[in-house]
Amino acid sequence: MINLIQRSFRTFITSFFSIIFVVTLAACGGGDGGGGGGVGADPPPTIDPDQSFSLSKFKSSTVGTVYSTELGGADSDGFVYGGSLSLANRAQIMLEGILVTPRDVILSITDGGVTVVVTGTSYVDIGGNFISFIIQTTGEICVPVTPDQLPDSVMVGDFGILSTLICNDDTMRERNWRVEDAGSGNINLIGNTVTKDLFNTLISFTDTTYTLDDGGNIVAYKGVVTHDSGYTLTLESL
Known part of the structure; x- marks a missing residue:
């Protein structure tokens, strides 16, 4: 079981980095991840279809803790887990001649006995474009075919396709995103990552959801x- 959990965590971490909005959160508005509960409920729509939500906080390079939350969840075998997620920006550095902001993530999960921890770092240039990421725990490195990013603002119903990632473990990751009404004046910003091998055989797929309020602050997470x-x-904020 533990090997499968570790494999799932690698997929989670990869999805955090491959969907750019997950790793470019702002230190000035991410919140503590608490108080919002999970994102499983579907309240009735409450958002003006013409209302725009700014993602500027997602694109901030401010140094410091970006987002931190306790996690709870379960798997399809019936096991229950606890854990935590932490994201933070570091000071800009030069990476292969490019000025970038490193964004670190630490994801942990425990069944009360065994704890698995995965760490990684993404790199975003001064224009906000996703350049690459590395999972330190495994040595996995992925880069997009073309550096890209989300728009500066979104509305309910918006969607798009991001550049495919090519990774040094002989896998590739196809990425897309969409925005849905989360009820209570909030939106769900959802990133989907499909992981395949070089023969185009499906390995896994991941949905990563951040619930944002009208100020662009994160109020809930689910993966x-x-x-x-x-x-x-499945893991979600508590």
Whole structure:
């Protein structure tokens, strides 16, 4: 079981970095991840269809803690887990001649006995474009075919496709995003990552959801990873 959990965590971490909005959160508005509960409920729509939500906080390079939350969840085998997620920006550095902001993530999960921790770092240039990321725990490195990013603002119903990632473990990751009404004046910003091998065979797919209020602050998080075997792991903010 622990090997499968570790595999799921690798997929989670990869999805954090491959969907750019997940790793470019602002230190000045991410909040502590608490108080919003999970994002499983579907309240009735409450948003003006013409209302725009700024993602400027997602694109900030401010140094410091970006987002931190306790996690709870379960897998398709019936096991229950606790854990935590932490994201932080570091001071800008030069990476292969490019000025970038490193964004670190620490994701942990425990069943009360065994704890698995995965760490990684993404790199975003001064224009906000996602350049690359590395998972220190595994040595995995992924780069987009073309550096890209989300728009500066979004509305309910917006969607798009991001550049495919090519990784040094002989996998590729196809990425897309969409915006849905979360009720109570909030939106769900959802990133989907499909991981395949170089023969285009499906390995896993992940949905990563951040619920944002009308100020662009994160009020909830949820991640669901499903492997080709049918095994599913779900984690969400508490």
